[in-house]
Amino acid sequence: MAVRVKTTDPIWWGLFSAGGTLAAFLLPVHVIVTGVGIAFGWVSPQVLAYQRITALLENPLLQIYLFLLISLPLFHWAHRFRFVLMDLGLRSLKTPVAVLCYGVAMVGTLLAALLLFF
Amino acid sequence: MSTIKITVTRYNPETSSEPFTQSYTIPYKEDMVVLDALNYIKNHVDGTLTHRWSCRMGVCGSCGMMVNGDAKLTCATFLRDYYPGEVQVDPLAHFPVIRDLVIDMSDFMDKLLEIKPWIIRSEEKPLEEGEYLQSPDELNLYKQFSMCINCMICYSACPVYGHDQSFLGPAAIALAHRYNMDSRDEGQDQRAEIIGSHEGIWECTFVGECTRVCPEHVDPAAAIQRSKVQLTKEYFLSWMWPWGN
Numbered sequence: 001m002a003v004r005v006k007t008t009d010p011i012w013w014g015l016f017s018a019g020g021t022l023a024a025f026l027l028p029v030h031v032i033v034t035g036v037g038i039a040f041g042w043v044s045p046q047v048l049a050y051q052r053i054t055a056l057l058e059n060p061l062l063q064i065y066l067f068l069l070i071s072l073p074l075f076h077w078a079h080r081f082r083f084v085l086m087d088l089g090l091r092s093l094k095t096p097v098a099v100l101c102y103g104v105a106m107v108g109t110l111l112a113a114l115l116l117f118f
Numbered sequence: 119m120s121t122i123k124i125t126v127t128r129y130n131p132e133t134s135s136e137p138f139t140q141s142y143t144i145p146y147k148e149d150m151v152v153l154d155a156l157n158y159i160k161n162h163v164d165g166t167l168t169h170r171w172s173c174r175m176g177v178c179g180s181c182g183m184m185v186n187g188d189a190k191l192t193c194a195t196f197l198r199d200y201y202p203g204e205v206q207v208d209p210l211a212h213f214p215v216i217r218d219l220v221i222d223m224s225d226f227m228d229k230l231l232e233i234k235p236w237i238i239r240s241e242e243k244p245l246e247e248g249e250y251l252q253s254p255d256e257l258n259l260y261k262q263f264s265m266c267i268n269c270m271i272c273y274s275a276c277p278v279y280g281h282d283q284s285f286l287g288p289a290a291i292a293l294a295h296r297y298n299m300d301s302r303d304e305g306q307d308q309r310a311e312i313i314g315s316h317e318g319i320w321e322c323t324f325v326g327e328c329t330r331v332c333p334e335h336v337d338p339a340a341a342i343q344r345s346k347v348q349l350t351k352e353y354f355l356s357w358m359w360p361w362g363n
């Protein structure tokens with residue numbers, strides 16, 4: 001297939017939209033289970049017991065799931081925040097703002113990878 | 119007789135370097151639109167007032183102006199929606215003003231040409247082979263986007279275009295999408311270079327004002343998002359499948 005798009009924009013937009021999908025569909029589930037459910041007693045605190053979670057994290061599928069769940073929404077944030085800063089008038093700092101925003105997402109991604117996989 | 123106060127932003131580079139406002143109190147009738155008020159002023163009060171219009175029925179797209187801060191077709195905006203309040207008319211936002219309410223549309227015209235808003239064929243079929251047939255379903259894929267009347271109201275509502283005029287903008291992208299979705303067209307490659315460039319679809323932050331203000335109910339925001347999805351998919355596929363079709 002001929003490459004018709006010659007900028008890197010699809011990479012950032014692709015990460016943004018994938019992250020947005022996860023943030024919209026999966027993050028609320030996690031927030032309800034861990035943030036609200038336990039506090040209100042709908043979910044047993046045992047569910048998040050340290051031993052149980054560390055044992056669960058041995059599973060590579062769960063590792064990948066958590067990695068994507070952490071990394072992609074960070075890129076969603078980075079892209080959105082970058083445009084918010086542009087809209088607030090930082091157009092002259094286009095490149096530094098982009099480096100800063102995506103840089104934070106990359107650092108977060110790297111940390112997630114280190115913690116989960118090593 | 120009831121009257122209404124119309125305030126107009128005026129600008130004449132031959133006599134002053136700054137724009138100024140001028141108010142006119144004119145007779146009010148319930149069935150008057152903002153354009154009627156401007157024409158009344160021009161014909162009966164102040165012949166120097168300059169504004170664009172043609173069809174007076176929401177078809178030609180030349181009467182777009184800001185009415186009390188909102189981009190509107192003035193021939194389709196009734197005074198009764200503001201009466202007894204006052205009405206303020208300004209030239210379309212985000213465009214250079216030539217005089218009074220007349221804006222310079224050359225930026226939009228250039229962009230429109232760039233996206234090649236016509237059916238492109240790699241090879242025309244000979245006349246004797248007949249017309250290019252299209253099913254109602256194929257027509258429905260692009261029909262709403264073909265309703266654009268080039269009034270530029272979406273440009274004056276778009277904050278991204280307001281910040282950065284290099285952005286290709288809603289109507290041009292909606293029209294590119296209109297031809298890309300047309301089963302008779304084979305020009306997607308040529309348009310992808312323009313809409314897929316950095317100044318094309320990617321600058322849009324999905325504010326959605328273009329769709330809200332469109333007097334013809336076109337949905338440029340959807341055209342932009344669909345183009346983003348399509349070109350992003352294609353971009354990643356071309357990496358994973360470089361030898362593909």
Ligand code: FES
Nearest residue numbers: 174178179181193
């Ligand atoms: S005068 Fe033609 S659209 Fe208003």
